[in-house]
Amino acid sequence: MSANYKRVLIKLSGEALQGDQGYGISPSTLETFAGEIAELQRMGVEVAIVIGGGNIFRGVAGSTAGMDRTSADYMGMLATVMNGIALQDAIERLGVATRLQTALEIKEIAEPYIRRRATRHLEKGRVVIFGAGTGNPYFTTDTAAALRAMEVQAEVILKATNVDGVYDCDPRTNPNAKRFERLTYLDVLSKNLRVMDSTAISLCMENDLPIIVFDLNQAGNIKRVIEGEDLGTLICP
Numbered sequence: 001m002s003a004n005y006k007r008v009l010i011k012l013s014g015e016a017l018q019g020d021q022g023y024g025i026s027p028s029t030l031e032t033f034a035g036e037i038a039e040l041q042r043m044g045v046e047v048a049i050v051i052g053g054g055n056i057f058r059g060v061a062g063s064t065a066g067m068d069r070t071s072a073d074y075m076g077m078l079a080t081v082m083n084g085i086a087l088q089d090a091i092e093r094l095g096v097a098t099r100l101q102t103a104l105e106i107k108e109i110a111e112p113y114i115r116r117r118a119t120r121h122l123e124k125g126r127v128v129i130f131g132a133g134t135g136n137p138y139f140t141t142d143t144a145a146a147l148r149a150m151e152v153q154a155e156v157i158l159k160a161t162n163v164d165g166v167y168d169c170d171p172r173t174n175p176n177a178k179r180f181e182r183l184t185y186l187d188v189l190s191k192n193l194r195v196m197d198s199t200a201i202s203l204c205m206e207n208d209l210p211i212i213v214f215d216l217n218q219a220g221n222i223k224r225v226i227e228g229e230d231l232g233t234l235i236c237p
């Protein structure tokens with residue numbers, strides 16, 4: 001099967017990298033994910049990735065525990081950079097070129113985010129990993145994913161999560177939870193379905209950028225989604 005998309009942005013939560021460990025980066029989970037990304041790149045798909053940091057530090061949790069929100073969010077951004085370095089290393093070990101760009105300048109470690117340069121890297125077949133979110137406190141990495149997807153003109157956001165789509169209630173606590181195959185942005189906002197925060201959904205809505213929410217833990221799912229298989233939940237106009 002051939003790819004349905006030429007350029008995609010994958011939103012990977014930090015938690016997705018922790019595997020069963022409950023914290024940090026699981027080497028085997030990282031390796032599996034890197035392998036799937038390398039396969040997409042070899043299929044000719046241009047891949048950009050926005051990575052979260054919740055497996056290391058979560059800004060909201062820090063502020064709930066009494067920390068200044070801005071300081072906590074900056075720590076969260078640094079956590080995403082750590083994940084980005086790990087991901088870059090794992091993908092490059094498989095022989096695929098990557099570039100890590102960060103929204104906060106840490107020049108010794110990564111390129112600063114420059115949109116035109118990111119686009120050029122994608123055209124050259126390099127996997128581009130975006131770290132440090134949007135570089136601003138009070139914004140989530142989901143919002144960073146929506147923003148970067150629009151900036152590099154990705155055709156779709158692939159939101160890789162730990163559940164196989166969007167449900168009307170939590171499938172882990174309610175066995176009768178029903179999965180939606182398709183939703184509009186307004187459905188997500190009005191039903192308060194916590195797929196992505198409302199800023200991210202609104203950005204996608206204003207720019208007609210589709211989002212596919214799917215289960216990352218099922219091996220080969222990213223490729224299936226890219227080949228157009230109906231997996232998870234599609235959120236579109």
Ligand code: GTP
Binds near residue numbers: 108111112
């Ligand atoms: P082309 O111009 O398309 O060849 O892209 P390129 O990324 O290979 O060009 P460049 O010569 O700018 O980069 C070579 C290497 O240096 C790449 O691995 C970049 O990621 C890295 N690099 C470029 N700028 C920076 C920077 O500001 N900080 C860090 N840490 N690395 C950088």
